[in-house]
Amino acid sequence: MIHPYPIKLRPLSPVEGEGWLAEVPDLPGCMSDGPTPAAAVEAVQDAISCWLEAAAEDGRPVPQPRASAA
DSSP states (O other): OOOOOOOEEEEOOGGGTSSEEEEOTTSTTOEEEESSHHHHHHHHHHHHHHHHHHHHHHTOOOOOOOSSOO
């Protein structure tokens, strides 16, 4: 499932393991990584689903997606 939340991408340094990090600023702690930008974005879609499911189970509010990444 594609979620409407903005995603911030950044390359990981060799010390961080290389590849790409995808973060979702609207969902604190929601992030994933991958060897390419596309793989990181695909992986973070699963992380968003898990974040939203956990928030619903815990009764936490779910922020609305912003129009663009911060």
